[in-house]
Amino acid sequence: MQVIPIGLRSPLAPGDDLVEEFLRACSDSGVEIATGDVVAIATKAISAVEGLYIQLSDVRPSSTACKLARGVRMSPEFVQAVLDRADQTLGCVRHAILTVVSGTVAPNAGLDAKNAPRGTLAAWPEDPDLEAWRIRExxxxxxxxxxxxxxxxxxxxxxxxxxxxxxxGVAGMEPLVDYRGRPDIYGRTIRITLMDLADSLASAAHAVMGEGDELTPFALIKGARVKIADSYGRDSILLPQERCAIIGSLTVGRFPIGTE
Amino acid sequence: MQVIPIGLRSPLAPGDDLVEEFLRACSDSGVEIATGDVVAIATKAISAVEGLYIQLSDVRPSSTACKLARGVRMSPEFVQAVLDRADQTLGCVRHAILTVVSGTVAPNAGLDAKNAPRGTLAAWPEDPDLEAWRIRExxxxxxxxxxxxxxxxxxxxxxxxxxxxxxxGVAGMEPLVDYRGRPDIYGRTIRITLMDLADSLASAAHAVMGEGDELTPFALIKGARVKIADSYGRDSILLPQERCAIIGSLTVGRFPIGTE
Structure with missing residues (x-):
């Protein structure tokens, strides 16, 4: 499997044609795109071309947001933006409110000041799967x-x-590899194992895209064992909270502190 | 970055020389190992060569284990083995007890019947970082x-x-990429971002190694932006529970259910 970083010469701006910029960057890198490849795109690139920025000076924090802001040591405006954007808020630690947005567990509703214009927070697209689908098409x-x-x-x-x-967000591929019914190395039938290929490939892409000023909002993955399909979205990898071994165990199934 | 699956012709067995098997498999695949590469090895391969298997018929479940087993729908022997092996137990859902082992959050203390001989559970090595270090050397x-x-x-x-x-487990490389003090694309100084490169590369390897009968316990990663160092272990990527945005938020910082 090859994970190829695809960089830009200058930051993306509102109104840019994302797919055109991507294809040009591939061409600049001498990389050819082919059926079976997986294209990884940073959500920040979507924020940039669609202008998905929250101007912090426009946000009016409620008294709840102000109180919470003191606890987590964040600005009341940032906290209010998180509360506005989150589908669900689960809890908090210093500098982070744990939320669920579009089915993904994320700190601060996926809002982030890094690599966003001064005074703003970059936001995820409203429907990331639909966005992935549009780009795919x-x-x-x-x-x-x-x-x-x-x-x-x-x-x-x-x-x-x-x-x-x-x-x-995911489109155009099966996000999950289902091992149920297949044999393990001893020939016994596997009963419950599924591989979350979409998130595994996202981490592979993340490793080459970087988190700083690398200006590499794209990665092209070749040779992944991926099943290309006209499929839309991540429904098959999302899990109800009570069945999640992490969220479920720490909420409804939590042991008293100190239980060993 | 290239992520190359390195497969075997037959399963590993207790007493096999893991590094010899790995080098032979590389050579069979026509792959040369070089300074700067990252070698990913499935914990199951360590279990196999070191015979790290728990015989379920040898386990005597306590009354606590029996009670818990009914709740999670697992065998009392499996539950007892998990309680014995876990450094900490956090909670449970059906089919899984969430635990901490060697600093890693894992279901069922990392114990697993899949790809383990019949009637046994494969276990992680006692000190995975030390094991990684020995293999590296x-x-x-x-x-x-x-x-x-x-x-x-x-x-x-x-x-x-x-x-x-x-x-x-990690050895021979900096597991973390520290972006603090570096600029973002707008030239502002990044204050808190760190990239967990070790786990990102583990997911990249996972995607090519598979979860079933692929017989691919190794992957060789070339061209990762990794800092090779005579470093031992994962200390720099481990986080205290109260500062973890997931565990901390869902325990000490948890919002009442339904808070929006």
Whole structure:
């Protein structure tokens, strides 16, 4: 599997044609896009071309946001923007409110000041799967290549400092590899294992795209064991909270502190 | 970045020389190992060569384990083995007890019946970082190549069905890329961002190694932006529970259910 960083010469701006910029950057890098490839795109690139920025000076924090802001040591405006944007808020630690947005667990509703214009927060698109689908169809129209598209943002692993990549949006590929009914190396039938290929590839892309001023909002993945399909979205990888071994265990199934 | 799956012709067995098997498999695949590469090894491969298997018929479940087993619909022997092996137990859902082992959050203390001999559970090595270090030094002795080594097992992302890869052990490389003090694309100084490169590469490896009968316990990663160093372990990527945006938010910082 090859994970090829695709960089730009200058930052994307509102109104830019994302797919055109991507195809030009591929061409500049001497990389050819083909059916079966997976195109990883940073959510920040979508924020940039669509102007998905929240102007902090426009936000009027409620008294709840002001109180919470003191606890988490964030600005009341940032907290209010998070509360406005989150589908659900789960809890908080210093500098972060844990939320669910478009089915993904993320700190601060995916809002982020880094690599966003001064005084603003970059936001995820309202429907990341639909956005991935549109980009996939546009790439297909211009190149005839049937690719998978994943929208990538930084994500968190429990008890790990530092970020991995998460597939915030998916289109054009099966996001999951289903091992149920297949044999293990001893020939026994596997009963419950599924591989979250979309998020695994998002982390692979994240490793080459970087988190700073690399100006690399794209990665092209070749040779991944991916099943290209006219499929839309991440429904198959999303899990209800009560069945999630992390969220479910720490909420409804939580042991008293100190239980060993 | 290239992520090359390195497969075997037959399963590993207790007493096999892991590094020899790995180097032979590289040579069979026509792949040369070089300084700067990262070697990803499935924890199951370590379990196999070191015979790290728990015989379920040897386990005597306590009354606590029996009670818990009914709740999670697992065998009392499996539950007892998890309680014995876990450094900490956090909570549970059906089929999984969420635990911390060697600093990593894992279901069922990393114990797994899949790809383990019948009637047994495969276990992680007692000190995965030390194990990674030994393998790294052994590769260095035999090939002169200075590589990074990560021990990979399947890990969980909140609210995602299916697995990604986690670096359960690390040696020979900086596991973290520190962006603090570096500029973002607008020239502003980044204050808090760190990238968890070890776990990102573990997911990249996971995507090519597979979860079933692929017989691919190794992957060789070339061209990752990794800093090779005589470093030992994952200390720099581990986070105290109260500062973790996932665990901290869902325990001490949890909002009342329904807070929006």
């Amino acid at each position: 546009e790439i297909r129209r211009r190149t005839q290549a049937r690719v998978g598209v994943i929208l990538v943002d930084s994500g968190l692993i429990p008890l790990r400092r530092g970020t991995v990549g998460l597939a915030v | 052994e590769i260095r002795r035999r090939t002169q190549a200075r590589v990074g080594v990560i021990l990979v097992d399947s890990g969980l992302i909140p609210l995602r069905r299916g697995t990604v890869g986690l670096a359960v």
